[in-house]
Amino acid sequence: MFKQEHNRTDEVATIIGPSVQVDGNFVANGDIIVEGSISGSIKTEKNLQVGAQAKIFANISAANAVIAGEIQGSLKIKDNLELTSTAKIFGDVKTQTISIESGAVLHGRCQVGDVKKSKMEKIDDRHAKLKDEKDGPLETPLVS
Amino acid sequence: MYLYIYDSFLNHKRYANLLAKIETRVTDLGIGGKIFRLSPLRNVAELLRDETKGGVKTIIVVGNDKTFSHIINFAAAYDVTVGVIPIGPDNTIAQMLGVSSPEEAYGVIAARKIERVDLGKANDTYFLSGITIEQGDVTIECENKFRVRPQMQDQVGIYNLKPATAGVGGGIFNPKDGLLELFIQPFQSSRWMFRKQPASSSSLIPFRKVAIRSKNSVSIHTDGQKVLKTPVTIEIVPDKLKVIVGKDRIF
Numbered sequence: 001m002f003k004q005e006h007n008r009t010d011e012v013a014t015i016i017g018p019s020v021q022v023d024g025n026f027v028a029n030g031d032i033i034v035e036g037s038i039s040g041s042i043k044t045e046k047n048l049q050v051g052a053q054a055k056i057f058a059n060i061s062a063a064n065a066v067i068a069g070e071i072q073g074s075l076k077i078k079d080n081l082e083l084t085s086t087a088k089i090f091g092d093v094k095t096q097t098i099s100i101e102s103g104a105v106l107h108g109r110c111q112v113g114d115v116k117k118s119k120m121e122k123i124d125d126r127h128a129k130l131k132d133e134k135d136g137p138l139e140t141p142l143v144s
Numbered sequence: 145m146y147l148y149i150y151d152s153f154l155n156h157k158r159y160a161n162l163l164a165k166i167e168t169r170v171t172d173l174g175i176g177g178k179i180f181r182l183s184p185l186r187n188v189a190e191l192l193r194d195e196t197k198g199g200v201k202t203i204i205v206v207g208n209d210k211t212f213s214h215i216i217n218f219a220a221a222y223d224v225t226v227g228v229i230p231i232g233p234d235n236t237i238a239q240m241l242g243v244s245s246p247e248e249a250y251g252v253i254a255a256r257k258i259e260r261v262d263l264g265k266a267n268d269t270y271f272l273s274g275i276t277i278e279q280g281d282v283t284i285e286c287e288n289k290f291r292v293r294p295q296m297q298d299q300v301g302i303y304n305l306k307p308a309t310a311g312v313g314g315g316i317f318n319p320k321d322g323l324l325e326l327f328i329q330p331f332q333s334s335r336w337m338f339r340k341q342p343a344s345s346s347s348l349i350p351f352r353k354v355a356i357r358s359k360n361s362v363s364i365h366t367d368g369q370k371v372l373k374t375p376v377t378i379e380i381v382p383d384k385l386k387v388i389v390g391k392d393r394i395f
Binding site: 013014015016017018019020021022023024025026027028030035036040 | 287316331346350
């Protein structure tokens with residue numbers, strides 16, 4: 001997903017270095033590498049890499065993510081989430097696929113893959129649909 | 145129609161032979177034109193207003209980075225193309241445009257390859273290369289969405305062209321991408337200043353508009369020349385300037 005260290009910056013749009021602190025809704029169009037501190041939220045349509053020294057207090061949304069640092073907040077990853085041995089996640093995780101290295105910490109609910117509804121939920125949905133059809137659309141009576 | 149603007153430092157007699165050579169060469173190539181010598185008493189804004197009305201379409205800056213930065217602030221208001229004949233050591237902008245010597249400049253101007261480039265705008269001052277922010281307790285508000293706080297000693301700059309201190313790929317600093325780059329390098333002691341920082345220790349954030357604020361007034365240098373004081377608003381003005389470039393340009 002990410003290139004090697006020596007040519008990474010040729011490919012990456014945004015880098016938050018270890019000396020920098022970011023507060024607010026951090027939105028980027030390209031890949032993001034975080035080695036510093038971010039508070040608020042992080043959103044990208046592409047890839048996110050969080051370094052081992054990074055500390056993030058934010059809800060995260062990205063296509064793919066490789067996490068080696070600490071995150072306090074929820075992660076919503078569209079495709080693949082990779083937690084390395086130094087990763088610490090304190091929050092809920094929702095992703096399509098996940099790989100967790102030995103030593104990684106994950107405190108929170110973890111939802112991996114597509115969610116299939118239970119039988120009872122399907123029955124409830126069907127009842128709701130039938131009720132809508134029976135009630136029909138609201139009609140305004142004609143005044144003669 | 146060409147207008148050649150000479151910087152005032154070229155009035156020194158040691159440049160007389162060089163200027164005579166330049167004038168002969170540009171005449172031979174059929175790219176000669178009017179000559180204007182800068183001085184504190186002469187108004188560049190009035191000159192450009194009158195000359196553009198008179199049909200000048202190309203301005204050739206003869207001097208260094210300081211001259212070029214000074215002239216583009218007036219030239220950006222008109223539909224003109226700007227070229228450069230670099231003289232002296234402080235000519236990093238000319239080098240980035242692919243013009244490294246006066247000899248090379250004649251051919252570049254005659255070939256007349258034109259590129260439209262973005263300009264940065266710091267309050268009301270345009271810049272092509274970038275700005276540097278003096279060390280201090282600054283906060284940079286990006287796009288009204290998030291705030292970036294560097295360390296007090298970090299080297300903070302905003303660039304349109306690739307800075308000399310950046311060890312990262314030139315493609316990121318592209319003056320045709322409609323973005324400026326906030327580039328923050330951690331403080332290095334003088335003992336290690338020549339050691340290249342690993343790329344991941346620097347910060348790089350592309351943006352369209354930022355506001356720089358600080359508790360105490362901090363100086364900001366545009367293209368290493370003009371000094372502004374915080375608070376300063378910086379934004380990109382896409383495709384603002386037409387410049388004549390050589391084949392060795394960095395973008």
